[in-house]
Amino acid sequence: MSKKLKIRHYVTISCILIFLVIAIFVVKKDSLYIDRLGYNFVSSFISDFRTTFVKFITYLGGAQLVIPLFAIVLIVFVCIGRKRDSLLLGLCLFFQTLLNYILKHIFRRTRPSVLRLIKQGGYSFPSGHTMISSAFYGYLMYIVYKNVKNKYLKWGLIIFLSILVFMIGCSRIYLGVHYTSDVLAGFFISIAYLIIFIEITKKFKK
Secondary structure (H helix, E strand, C coil): CCHHHHHHHHHHHHHHHHHHHHHHHHHHCCCCHHHHHHHHHHHCCCCHHHHHHHHHHHHCCCHHHHHHHHHHHHHHHHHCCCHHHHHHHHHHHHHHHHHHHHHHHHHCCCCCCCCCCCCCCCCCCCCHHHHHHHHHHHHHHHHHHHHCCCHHHHHHHHHHHHHHHHHHHHHHHHCCCCCHHHHHHHHHHHHHHHHHHHHHHHHHHC
16 A cells, blocks of 8 residues: 555545544534634624625535536536546535435534524535535546646646635635534545545546
């Protein structure tokens, strides 16, 4: 086993364990200290202008935009002869969405009820926007990393997409539709999922 593969395994196991620890605390106690801490910090920035901007950010991680974006990326990839990338991106997004649906219905955590700035149905844990945006933009990061030759363009795109995913997660806390623990759990399980998905698809290619 190569050193890089070992590191990926350690990261995957660590992320899953952190997710499970958060999940255990969520099951035992609905509202955690980190939830109150995170919301108090984010909500201290609330203003009409920022709320408009944050609503736009959260929209970038929702199915209403991700699905049309995927359709556009699919068409572009097919036109440039990268059908496999488009297929894997679709599978990555599909299975992550399915995983989020299953986890939400296992934990059935109700959403925060204080100062909710937008309407949002469904369960809270883990954050769907965080997981879906991590799968879509995260796999796009992987495609960029493997295929873009210009290092400045490559790392510029990767940093931009990473910041976007992070901001989408934070936007859910700001808008009052998710606890901080929902978003953190979404990030950690998404990192583990992406590593596993990429490793499996790499072996399938061989």
